[in-house]
Amino acid sequence: MDLSVIDWSDIWQATWETLVMTGVSLLFTVLLGLPLGILLFVTARRQLLEQRALYVVLSFVVNVLRSVPFLILLIVMIPVTVILIGTSLGVEGAIPPLVVGTAPFFARLVENVLREVDRGVIEACQAMGIRTSRIIFGALLPEALPGLIAAVTVTAITLMSYAAMSGVIGGGGLGDLAIRFGYQRFQTEVMVITVVLLVVLVQFIQYAGDRLVLYFTRK
Amino acid sequence: MIRIENLHKTYRAADGREVQALADIDLEIAGGEVFGIIGRSGAGKSTLIRTLNLLERPSSGRVLIDGEDITRLDREALYALRRRIGMIFQHFNLLNAKTVAQNIDWPLKATGHGNAVERAARVAELLELVGLAEHGHKYPAQLSGGQKQRVGIARALANRPRLLLCDEATSALDPETTQSILRLLLDINRQLGLTIVLITHEMQVIRTICDRVAVIDGGRIVESGKVADVFLHPQHAVTRSMVAQSDALAAASLDPAHAYMSDKLRGTLVRLTYLGDVTYQPILSRIMAGARVQVTILQGEVSSIKDVPFGQLLLELEGGEEAIRAVFAELDRHRIHHEVLQ
Structure with a gap:
C-alpha cells in the first residue's frame, strides 16, 4: 500500500464534511424525531394522552418511512431536496434525505425509551395533581435522559454510515471520496483510509455517548 | 369525610370478557381516622383505593369527599382535588433523576406552590419530619427501602393534604422497617x-x-368494623383465614379438633377474649380461686391492637357442669367474652 498517492487535504476536507453532515442531520433528526417519539408514546394505548386514531396514523407513517431502504430514499428524495434547498448535491444536498431517513428511526427509539420509564412514577405524578404537559417535561423526559442519550448515540452512528452512503448520489464526505477515488479510480489506499477514519469516528461517538449515559444515570 | 356509595367497577379484559373488579361497595370513612382495607391479592383493594383520587374511574356509583362527588369533577377541579390528597406506594415511585430534596419539592414546584425560598423551607421542614434531614442531597438509589418510603411520605405531605392514601406502603419492606414506617404514619x-x-x-x-x-374479597366488602371487633371476632371465612395468618392462636383455635386431637381433651374447650384495662387485672385468678374447676391454659396471647390491650386465651375447663356455668357467669360479669369451642 502506497500512502504517498493520497491527497491528505482531500481526506481532511472529506472528514470535515462527514462530521458536518452527521452533526447537522443529527440536530434536525432530534428536533423532528424527539417530538414525534414523545407523541407516539403519549398517544399509545393506556398512556397519558391516549389517542387511538392519531397513534395509528403516526405509527403507520413512521413504519412506511422506516421500510424504505435508505439508498432508495436517497434517490426518491432528490426532487424534494432540490425544492427545499436548491440542490441535491454536496453536503447540503445530503442532509434532507438523511433527516427523513433517520428521524422516524429515532422517534421509535424515543418511544421505546419512554416506555421503559416506570409507570408507577408517572402515576405518582398524576396522583399529585400535576398537569400532563408538566409531567412529560418535568418528570418523564428527565427520568428517560440516559436512555435518550443512548438513542441519540445509536442514531448518530446510523447517520454517519448513511452519510457515507450518500456519496453514491454525490453527497460529499468520506463516502463520496471512497466511491470516487477508492472505487472508480481503483485507489485502494483511499478506500482503506476512509474506512479506518469511519471506524475511528464511530468508536469515538459510541465512547462519548456511553460516558454521557453513565454521567446521567442515577440508578 | 369520605363516602363511597354503591360503587362498581368493571374492566374489559384483554380477551374481551368483562371482569368485575368492584361491586356494591358502600363505605364511610371519618375525618382523622386510620382506615384499613385488607384483602388478598386480586381482591380489588388496590382498585378501590385508587378510586379515591380517580386514578381509577368507577363504572358506576359515587365517591364523596367532604360531601362533593368527585366523579363529576372537571379536569381542573380534579387537579385541585388531587393536590389535596397525598398518596404513597408499595414501590415508592420516586423520581430517580431527582435528589431527595428535589423529589419532595417536585409536587410544590410543578403545581406552582410558593417561590423557591418558601419551597426550600417547606422541604427542610418535611425532611426533618420524616427523619431524613441529612439526606436531602442524595439520589433515591442511594437510600434503603425504608428511607425511600420516608421520602415518599414527605413528598405526599408537601402540599399539606388532609387525606393520605397508602397503597401497600409497607409491603416491600422488612418487618422492622415496616414497624418504623407505621409508627411514622401514626405520628403524622x-x-x-x-x-x-x-x-x-x-x-x-x-x-x-x-x-x-x-x-374485601372478590371485589366486595365482606366485613367491616372496629379493628378489635373484626380481629377478635372475625365473622367471614376470609377474615378468619387472614387473622389466622397473623396469629398462631387464632390459627389453632379455628379448628381445635384438628389442633389438639380432640380425644385427648377431657374438659370443655373455651376461648376467652377481652379488651382494655381488664387485660392487666388478675380477674381470671380471682374467678378460678373460688370455683371448683380445674383450668389448663392451652394457648394464649396478650398483646395490643393499636393502643388497646387485649388478651385471648384458649382454656380447658374441667369440673361439674354447674361449676363451669358459674365460671361463665363470672366471666360475663367482668365482660370477658367466652366462646365454647368443644
Missing part, C-alpha cells in the same frame, strides 16, 4: 390530624395502626 395521623386510608394484605399492619377495617 396524630400530629397533623390527617385522615389515612391504607390497603394491605397484612393483618399486622391493620392491627398496629388502624382504627377501623374493611375486609
